[in-house]
Amino acid sequence: MSGPGRRLPKREHQRVLGGPGEELEKRLEAYLEAGPEQAPERVSAAVRARVAATEQRPRGLRLLDSNLFRVLVFAAGTAALIGAFAVLGQTLRPEAPLGSRGPAAASQPSTTAGRATVPPEALQGIDLPRPPKSLLALDQSVWALLDDGRVVQLDLTGDLLRTVRPSQARPGIDDRLETDGVTFWTRVGHSWTQISKEGKAGQPVQRDYYVGPWTVAGGVLWLAGDNLHRVDPAAADDRIIPSTLVHEMTSAEGFAWAILTPGSLIRIDPGTDEVRNIPAPAGQPSEGYRGAWDVAADASGVWTTNPSNNETVRRFDRETGELVAEIPAGERGTVRRIVVAGGQAWALHPAGGLIVRIDPQTNSVVDRLQLDGRIRDLTVAAGQLWLIVDDQLVRLKLES
Amino acid sequence: MGRDLVAAARAGERQAFDVLVEQHVDRLFAVAYRILRDSQAAEDAVQDALVSAWTELRSLREADRFDAWVMRILVHRAYRETRRRKYRGEVGLLEMEVQAPTDDFAAIGDRDELDRGFRRLSAEHRAVLVLTYYLQLPTSEAAEVLGIPQGTVKSRVHHAIRALRGAIEAEARPLPRRVRDEL
Numbered sequence: 001m002s003g004p005g006r007r008l009p010k011r012e013h014q015r016v017l018g019g020p021g022e023e024l025e026k027r028l029e030a031y032l033e034a035g036p037e038q039a040p041e042r043v044s045a046a047v048r049a050r051v052a053a054t055e056q057r058p059r060g061l062r063l064l065d066s067n068l069f070r071v072l073v074f075a076a077g078t079a080a081l082i083g084a085f086a087v088l089g090q091t092l093r094p095e096a097p098l099g100s101r102g103p104a105a106a107s108q109p110s111t112t113a114g115r116a117t118v119p120p121e122a123l124q125g126i127d128l129p130r131p132p133k134s135l136l137a138l139d140q141s142v143w144a145l146l147d148d149g150r151v152v153q154l155d156l157t158g159d160l161l162r163t164v165r166p167s168q169a170r171p172g173i174d175d176r177l178e179t180d181g182v183t184f185w186t187r188v189g190h191s192w193t194q195i196s197k198e199g200k201a202g203q204p205v206q207r208d209y210y211v212g213p214w215t216v217a218g219g220v221l222w223l224a225g226d227n228l229h230r231v232d233p234a235a236a237d238d239r240i241i242p243s244t245l246v247h248e249m250t251s252a253e254g255f256a257w258a259i260l261t262p263g264s265l266i267r268i269d270p271g272t273d274e275v276r277n278i279p280a281p282a283g284q285p286s287e288g289y290r291g292a293w294d295v296a297a298d299a300s301g302v303w304t305t306n307p308s309n310n311e312t313v314r315r316f317d318r319e320t321g322e323l324v325a326e327i328p329a330g331e332r333g334t335v336r337r338i339v340v341a342g343g344q345a346w347a348l349h350p351a352g353g354l355i356v357r358i359d360p361q362t363n364s365v366v367d368r369l370q371l372d373g374r375i376r377d378l379t380v381a382a383g384q385l386w387l388i389v390d391d392q393l394v395r396l397k398l399e400s
Numbered sequence: 401m402g403r404d405l406v407a408a409a410r411a412g413e414r415q416a417f418d419v420l421v422e423q424h425v426d427r428l429f430a431v432a433y434r435i436l437r438d439s440q441a442a443e444d445a446v447q448d449a450l451v452s453a454w455t456e457l458r459s460l461r462e463a464d465r466f467d468a469w470v471m472r473i474l475v476h477r478a479y480r481e482t483r484r485r486k487y488r489g490e491v492g493l494l495e496m497e498v499q500a501p502t503d504d505f506a507a508i509g510d511r512d513e514l515d516r517g518f519r520r521l522s523a524e525h526r527a528v529l530v531l532t533y534y535l536q537l538p539t540s541e542a543a544e545v546l547g548i549p550q551g552t553v554k555s556r557v558h559h560a561i562r563a564l565r566g567a568i569e570a571e572a573r574p575l576p577r578r579v580r581d582e583l
Contacts, residue, residue, distance in 0.1 A: 024565055025533070031514045032434055032534040039429030043443050047421050047450045051414060054455060173554045212562060226569065245566075351549050374549055 115354075115368040123371075123387075123394040126158040131391035134176035136184055137341065137381035139197060144393060145177050149188040153199055156382040158395065166193035167204040176377075180216045180251060187214060192221055194233070205233050213258070217251035218270025224249055224258065230273065241273060252297030253318055263291015265304060267321060278302075278321040298340040300360040305347055307334040313347050313358060325363035329356045342380025342398075350375045353389070367399075406463035409454075417457070420466070421450055428474050434530045435478045437519055438485075445481045449474040471545045475527050482523040517568035525560035532557055 130146040137143075141161065142154045149171045153161040169191035178185050185194050190211070194202040210225040221231040224246035230239045243266070247259040256268040265278040292304035292314070301324055302316040311330020316323055329335050335347035335356055344366075345358040353371040355378070358364070376388035385396040402423075408416035428449060432442035453470050460469050518526065531542045532553070543550045 024561065024568075027514055028518075028529065028561075028564070029533050031511055031518065032530060034511065035430070036433055036439070037426060037430045039425045039446060040439075040443065043429060043446055044421055044425050046443075046447050047425070048418055050447065050451045051417065051454045054451070173558055210562075210565060212558070226565065351552060374551055376551065 115370050117370045118372075118396065120372065123389070123396055124158075126154070126393045126395065128152060128160075128393055129163075132388050132393050133376065134186075135377045135379045135386055135388060135393075136177040136179055137379040137386065138179060138184060140381075141197070142379065142381050142386055143177060143184065143195075144388075145175060145186055145188075147171060149175070151177070151186050151195060162199045164195060164199050164201055166195060166201040167191040167206075169204070169206070174212065178214065178216050178251070180219070181253075185216045185221070187211075192223075203233070205231060207231070207238075213246050213249040215249040215251040215256055217256035217268070218254055220256075220270050222249055222251075222256045222258075222268070228258070230270075241268065241275065243275065248292075248294050250295045250297050250302075252302070253299060255297075255318065257295050257297055257302055259292045259295050259304065263293075265292055265295065265302070265316070267302075267318075276321065278316060293336055294338045296338045296340045296345070300340065300343070300345070303338045303340060303345045303358075305329075305335050305338045307336055311335055313338060313345065313356075315345070315360070315363060327358055327363055327365065329358065329365055339378050341378065342383075344380070346378055348375055348378065355385075369396075402466065403463045406457075406460070406466045410457045410460065410463070417454055424467075424470060425450070428470070431471065431530055431535065432474055432478055434534055435475070435523060435526045436481060437515075437526075441481050441485060442478075445474060445477040448480075449477045452477070465544075468541060468544045472547060475531075475545060478527065479523050513568055514564075517564050520567040521560060521563055524556065525563055528553060528556045529560050529564070 128144060128146060129152070130148050130150070132144040133147050134145040135142060140156060142156070144152050144154065146152060149165065149167065149169065151164045151166060153164070155161055166186050167188050169189040172187075172189040175187050175189065178187075183194055183196055185192055190207055192205045192207075192214070196202075205221060207223060207229075209229075211223045211229075213224045215222050219232070219234065221229075221233065223229040223231055226245075228241045228243040228246055230241050231237070243258070244260045247263070249256060249258045251257065254270065256270060258266050258268065260266060267276045267278060268274070269276075291306065291309075293307050294305045296303050297318060299318075300315075302318050304314045304316070306312045306314060307330065310328060311334055313327045313329045313335065314323060315325045315327070329347045330349075334352075335349050335354070337348040337350055339346045339348065343360070345360060347356040347358060348354065349356075351374055353373050353375055355369040355371070355375065357366045357369070359366045371387070371389055373389040373392075376390075378388075379386050380398070383398055385398055387394050387396065402420075405416045405420050405423075409420055425446060428446045429442055432445045432449075433439060436442050436445060449470065452473050456473075460466060518529075521529075528542065528546065531537050531545060532539075537545065539550045539553050543553045546553065546556075548556070
């Protein structure tokens, strides 16, 4: 390495980026190493001249160069535009008869549940040997994947029961836990390992091709990257299922569900490999920028977030694929991730620390919780919300 | 030393700022070139970033953060430069790199392929790859430079690598017959 700048130790760098074995990453490093590392002399000279020129301007004019001035101009312009539109809207809007309600208000579920800010003292922290990356509640335990590739089992009070190291693989940025309801699997870099409820790790399945989204359904691993692979560890079988690029995957009740890159939803039957397209809700596009973003499923159905479609959450029947409900869940924050846990659906805006709880009984938003921090994962066990907020595992008692 | 220089420059000492320029210009140019893949655009972005740093220096609260702060300004200038050139229809400009004499044909072909793929990425993807793979900044510092959360840096790296892979493969795929017939 001869490039300028402060750098991470090689080992740390590879850990962050997901392993040294990636041929493309090595090629990219070599490619970026090539190229100029010194600026032509004229650049410094030009900067000196321009800086000197700003000095020679009168102080009042120098204010025009500052970002503060630009921000003020922008704010004033925006305020003027908003004012103009408001006046125009009042002028053009027909008067509604007293007591009448608009059609949208009559047909849509309530989204008026207020946003409650969760105070830090309401969160009960649980110390782990390393920062957690992924969570899973199974029977009377909570499992957490740590950033060094170890998996820990906790009892419902948060006490550590056991630690499992499923493989020696180097952790990657996409590592997480997935369950088929009976056992669960962990991904560590390019290695997938099945772990029993008793903490017994199976033989790791290693793949050197690129894998992004993945899930486990019907005892089969579904690995999506440049192709969608159906990997049956028992039969040592690895087949490609014809499909376009997969954006996200999940599984429930024996089926694998995937969002394809254009935003459409499909269901795959592991028994027959039948791929079924889930049609768009009537009158609405299901592909492109208004399509699905994330998908989660359980017995209650299949849930997707659609951040570019009025920030809605859609619920589909897992047997027929029909749209059961379209729930406006967003509120000044884009809900992107969806998790189903504890019999409820949880739409998340991870970066914004927002959790939107949706009740499947009424298909409506029950409440919105605002946390101070980035939410990395969520599950429910023993009536408590278990969360990874930034790098910390915390619990939050749920109001029924 | 660096802290004193920043403090002096913030107090309005132009000579101190000139020293800071000399200390940082190569690094900034190297990064700008790798994001923009064009020498002239990189020069423009570096100039604009440094002049902007001079006019905004008073807003820098911690002198120790000057490196990350000026790099952040540069990345935003690079974004702006990309947009400006796009609107002007200068996207297609390709600047050939001078190859080292020891390069064989396979290495040149490999670099060409990667170069075409890299140029197809968005400026945001190119920037995050340059910061993590070229400067090899830790995630926390890359996040500070880009002004995004650490988790977003990781996911952006992931998506950038994925997009790069897709772009290279798209380059390698044969054109559909209908398109070929149009050529």
